[in-house]
Amino acid sequence: MTLEPETVGESQGKATSPDVKDAYFSVNEIPGLGRFRIGNLFVPFGLEQVTNDTNNVFLERSIPTQGIFTPDREVGVALYNNTDDQSVSWTTGAFFDGISDTLKERIDDNQGLRLSGRLTWNPVFEDDGGKVLHTGIGVLYTEDQDNSVRFRTRPQIHEGPRLLDSGALFADSYTVGNLELAAVMGPITLQSEAYLATLHGGQPGRAGGWYAHACWFVTGEHRMYERFGQHGPQFGRNKPARNLSLRSAGLAPGAVELKSRYSSLLLDQFDRGAYHDMTTGINWYWSDRTRLMFDWIHPVTSDGATFGAVSADLLALRFDFNW
Numbered sequence: 306m307t308l309e310p311e312t313v314g315e316s317q318g319k320a321t322s323p324d325v326k327d328a329y330f331s332v333n334e335i336p337g338l339g340r341f342r343i344g345n346l347f348v349p350f351g352l353e354q355v356t357n358d359t360n361n362v363f364l365e366r367s368i369p370t371q372g373i374f375t376p377d378r379e380v381g382v383a384l385y386n387n388t389d390d391q392s393v394s395w396t397t398g399a400f401f402d403g404i405s406d407t408l409k410e411r412i413d414d415n416q417g418l419r420l421s422g423r424l425t426w427n428p429v430f431e432d433d434g435g436k437v438l439h440t441g442i443g444v445l446y447t448e449d450q451d452n453s454v455r456f457r458t459r460p461q462i463h464e465g466p467r468l469l470d471s472g473a474l475f476a477d478s479y480t481v482g483n484l485e486l487a488a489v490m491g492p493i494t495l496q497s498e499a500y501l502a503t504l505h506g507g508q509p510g511r512a513g514g515w516y517a518h519a520c521w522f523v524t525g526e527h528r529m530y531e532r533f534g535q536h537g538p539q540f541g542r543n544k545p546a547r548n549l550s551l552r553s554a555g556l557a558p559g560a561v562e563l564k565s566r567y568s569s570l571l572l573d574q575f576d577r578g579a580y581h582d583m584t585t586g587i588n589w590y591w592s593d594r595t596r597l598m599f600d601w602i603h604p605v606t607s608d609g610a611t612f613g614a615v616s617a618d619l620l621a622l623r624f625d626f627n628w
Contacts, residue, residue: 306324306325306326306328307324307326325345326345326378327345327346327347327378328344328345328346329342329343329344329345329346330342330343330344338384338386339384339385339386339387340384340385340386341382341383341384342382342383342384342385343381343382343383344380345378345379345380346378346379346381346383346536347377347378347536348375348376348377348378348379348381348383348398348400348419348421348445349383349385349396349397349398349421349422349423349443349536349537350375350376350421350422350423350443350445350481350483351370351374351375351423351443351483351485351498352439352441352485352487352496352498352538352539352540353366353367353370353375353496353498353516354366354370354371354375354376354377355536355537355539356536356539356540357535357536357539359542359625359627360529360539360540360541360542360543361540362518362520362528362562362564362566362588363461363518363564363566363584363586363598363600364461364462364463364598364600364621364623365461365462365463366461367461367498367516367518367566367568367582368458368461368514368516368568368569368570368580368582369458369498369500369513369514369515369516369568369569369570370498370516372458373456373457373458373500373514373570374445374456374481374483374500374502374512374514375445375481375483375500376400376402376419376445376447379400379401379402379419380400380401381398381399381400381401381419382398382399382400383396383397383398383399383421384396384397384398385533385536385537387532387533391430391532391533392426392427392428392430392532393424393425393426394423394424394425394532394533394537394538395422395423395424395425396421396422396423396537397420397421397422397423398419398420398421399418399419399420399421400418400419400420400421401416401417401418401419402416402417402418402419402447402449416449416450417447417448417449417450417478418447418448419445419446419447419448420445420446421443421444421445421446422443422444422445423441423442423443423537424441424442424443425439425440425441425442425485425537425538426439426440426441427439427440427530427532427538428440430530430532434489434527434529434530435489435491435527436489436490436491437487437488437489437530438487438488439485439486439487439488439530439538440485440486441483441484441485441486441538442482442483442484442485443482443483443485444480444481444482444483445480445481445483446478446479446480447478447479447480447481448477448478449478452475452476452477452506452507453473453474453475453476454471454473454474454475454476454479454504455470455471455472455473455474456469456470456471456474456502456512456570456572457469457470457471458570458580460582460602460604460617460619461568461582461584461600461602461604462600462602462619462621465619466611466612467611468580468604468606468610468611468612469570469572469577469578469579469580469606469610469611470577470611471512471572471575471577472575472577474504474507474508474510474575475507475508476504476505476506476507476508477505477506477507478504478505478506479502479503479504479505480502480503480505481500481501481502481503482500482501482503483498483499483500484498484499485497485498486498487530487540489527489528489530491525491527492521492522492523492524492525492526492527493519493520493521493522494519494520494521494527494528495517495518495519496517496518496519497515497516497517497518498515498516499513499514499515500513500514500515501513510574510575511574512570512571512572512574512575513570513571514568514569514570514571515568515569516566516567516568516569517566517567517568518564518565518566518567519564519565519566520562520563520564520565521562521563521564522560522561522562523561523562523563524545524546524558524559524560524561525546526543526544526545526546526560526562528540528543529541529542529543529544542593542594543560543562543590543593544560544590544592544593545557545559545560545590545591545592545593546560547559548591548592549590549591549592559589559590559591559592560588560589560590561587561588561589561590562587562588562589562590563586563587564584564585564586564587564588565583565584565585565586566582566583566584566585567581567582567583567584568581568582568584569581569582572609573609576609577609577610578606578607578608578609578610578614579606579607579609579610580604580605580606580607580610581604581605581606582602582603582604582605583602583603583605584600584601584602584603585600585601586598586599586600586601587599594626594627594628595625595626596624596625597622597623597624597625598621598622598623598624598625599620599621599622599623600619600620600621601618601619601620602618602619602620602621603616603617603618603619604616604617604619
């Protein structure tokens, strides 16, 4: 759960109850089925989305990911399974869309149904995860009750202004396709995903987006890849080779990670413009559960966006202690 109620953004200044995040029941290793899960959980779709917040490289997920083409946690059921050598995995799920995070009940006419599927293959997994090649493909089908679809995004800081907004688009449903690619090459990791959303039964058109990022542990560590983690194939918790220490007998810097990401969201077919973003920064890991994060975010929008063709610079800092 969150420990602090929201008082900004969608709440119009009014405090809301703390949100329930992960709350689910799992049964593991069911013969022929694998792992069964029911409750409030991540919709199994996309690599960056199912990687837990505390294990992602940047302060926030990329533009086209969270809340745009990949849903967050929702109420539903999911099945996870993989081959004996864990090189291939598959996941599917059915969820209620539009359930309140706090009350876990229907709050408007937007509630509908989501169906998701994800198939991954990692042909390379060597040196205990020091060398990894991950590929994946996914599909997400959403049918809402109000026949309305909306794509909108903030810059990659929590509760920033909406820089791109499609407005209400008339459609019975929509389908999102996804491609995943990631490679761990010792201290260097490359990761990218692409999305394409197609509307059905109403206003024609497609929306798309993608991101690509690179990160480098200058202190020699590598990102931890989990072949079949909590939410299927995902990146796990990074761990410094030596925790930060200022003792004269054992000075150690912890782990230092440089990072850079480019991401885009394209709503040109709806005459709502496009949003491109360049983010770069540094993470300093004091231990596997404590890190200092800094992001320099540079969003650029085109004509048709909420504020027109503009650019900005944002500096964001986070001290991240998690357990």
